[in-house]
Amino acid sequence: MESTSMDVIVDARRLQVLREMRERGTVVATAKALHLTPSAVSQQLATLARQVGVPLLSKHGRGVRLTGQAMVLLEHASTIHAQIEAARSDLASYNEEPIGQVAIGAFSTAIIGLVAPALADLQRTASRLRLDISEVEAPECYTSLDVGTLDLIIAIDYRLAPPRRDSRYHRTHLASDVFDFVVPDTHPLAQREGPVALEEFAGDRWVTTVPDGPCAELTIASCTTAGFMPDIHHTCNEWEGVTALVAAGAGVALVPRLGVRCHRDGLVVRSVRDNPPKRNIYAAIRAGAERSPVLTTVIEALRKHG
Numbered sequence: 182m183e184s185t186s187m188d189v190i191v192d193a194r195r196l197q198v199l200r201e202m203r204e205r206g207t208v209v210a211t212a213k214a215l216h217l218t219p220s221a222v223s224q225q226l227a228t229l230a231r232q233v234g235v236p237l238l239s240k241h242g243r244g245v246r247l248t249g250q251a252m253v254l255l256e257h258a259s260t261i262h263a264q265i266e267a268a269r270s271d272l273a274s275y276n277e278e279p280i281g282q283v284a285i286g287a288f289s290t291a292i293i294g295l296v297a298p299a300l301a302d303l304q305r306t307a308s309r310l311r312l313d314i315s316e317v318e319a320p321e322c323y324t325s326l327d328v329g330t331l332d333l334i335i336a337i338d339y340r341l342a343p344p345r346r347d348s349r350y351h352r353t354h355l356a357s358d359v360f361d362f363v364v365p366d367t368h369p370l371a372q373r374e375g376p377v378a379l380e381e382f383a384g385d386r387w388v389t390t391v392p393d394g395p396c397a398e399l400t401i402a403s404c405t406t407a408g409f410m411p412d413i414h415h416t417c418n419e420w421e422g423v424t425a426l427v428a429a430g431a432g433v434a435l436v437p438r439l440g441v442r443c444h445r446d447g448l449v450v451r452s453v454r455d456n457p458p459k460r461n462i463y464a465a466i467r468a469g470a471e472r473s474p475v476l477t478t479v480i481e482a483l484r485k486h487g
Contacts, residue, residue, distance in 0.1 A: 193265060195229040196258040197328055198222060199237060199247075200349075203255060204324075207244055214324045259348045259468065266469030270476075279478040280309045286317035286325055287335035290420060291462060294439040295335065295355060299482035307478055319395070326350070326467060333476060335483070338461040339395030351471040353480050356462045356487035358437040360399070362451040363423075365430045376454035379407035386432035387411040388423050395460065400435045403458040424448055462487065 198215065202222070205211045212219045230237040235250040247255075287296050292314060300312055317325060317334070319342055325331040327349065335355065336342060345352065362382070364371050370381060383404075389397040389411075397416070404411040415431050417423045420440035427434050428447035437460060441450055464480050471477070 191229070191232050191261075193261060195225050195232075196254070196261065198225045199229060199251060200255055200258055200327065201324065202226065203247055203252075206246075214321075215328060262349070262467060263469035266467045267472060268469075270470055270472035270474075279307045279475045281475045282311045282313060283333060283475060283479050284313045284315070284331045285333050285335070285479070286315045286322045286331040288318055288337075289316055290437065290439040291335040292316060295462070295483050295486050298486040299479065302482050302485065303479070306482075310475060310478065312479070323465075326465060332466065332470075333479060334465050336463060336465060337395055338463070340398060342395075349468055350465045351468050353464045353484070354461065354487075355464055355483055356439075357459045358439050358462055360403075360435040360437050360453065360458045360460070361441065362433060362453060363427045363436045363441060364433045364449050364451065365427055366447050366449050367430060368433065368449070370451065371449040373451070376452040376457075378454045379404060380409065382411075382433050383407075383409035385412070386414045388415045388417070388426045388432040388434040389413050390420070390423060391416050391418055396435075396437070399458050399460060403435065 198211065198217075201214055202208070202211045205214055208219045208222050211217075212222045215222070217225075226237055233250075233254060235254075236248050237251040237254070238245040239248050285296060296312075296314055300314070303310055303312065315331070317331070319336055319339070322331065322334040322336055323343060326334050337358075338345075343350065362377055368385075370377055387400070387404075389400050391397060397413075400411060415426050417426065420436055423434050423436060424441060424445055426432065428445050430447075435453075435458060436450075441448075464483055466473075466476055466480075
């Protein structure tokens with residue numbers, strides 16, 4: 182049997198390009214995700230193929246797809262990346278106190294409800310720790326974590342998210358964010374005391390976040406489970422827009438509690454009766470980095486406010 186020579190150093194960054202190619206499926210999509218040109222992606226993959234001595238791409242119609250050897254290499258790539266992160270964590274642990282910089286990516290309500298309070302705590306308790314915070318949504322947050330642009334992301338479980346057993350990431354549960362009804366104060370159910378059943382809003386117009394987003398999907402799934410399809414008339418990118426439309430009388434909505442922390446006039450919040458919907462919020466870091474004292478400190482501060 183012909184043996185494959187592996188007596189060269191494999192650049193971990195090229196392994197990341199190969200991993201992104203598996204996730205995106207095309208050279209063009211991979212280039213866009215990594216902010217490279219398609220020719221640069223092709224060159225990186227061609228160089229990696231020469232380094233490991235096996236073909237990594239094969240023609241498939243008008244495009245290309247990963248070979249079986251590429252999939253085998255990717256299995257080992259997850260271990261390689263985890264070991265690199267573990268080495269970084271062990272080196273960082275020699276410091277007596279958390280020192281360093283952590284780039285955090287989170288969606289807007291997580292920044293308001295989790296990241297900002299944690300930042301305030303850490304400024305008092307870990308003054309030599311610097312947090313750089315960016316608002317970013319899925320799936321871009323996972324790519325930024327993979328390539329090292331971000332060190333920690335805050336995300337939620339939904340249909341297109343990586344599975345919990347994905348070996349690339351180490352996850353920590355932060356919060357179960359329960360959804361409540363928000364209705365205009367003129368709504369017939371606004372003055373009712375206690376929780377309200379979903380089916381009582383079957384005849385209402387609805388306001389949601391953008392279609393195909395995780396929270397819009399949760400609203401539709403919850404309503405269909407209750408026996409009806411919500412009549413969605415308005416969509417917004419942010420919860421501020423959703424609640425403003427509801428307060429104006431445009432419809433009703435299911436909004437996570439992190440999204441209604443800032444109350445507005447004309448809006449009434451009512452809890453959902455019987456198994457209210459909720460979104461699972463978690464922090465993800467690269468596998469192997471969980472021993473980092475810096476990241477551990479940040480995650481513990483986030484959990485405090487979850």
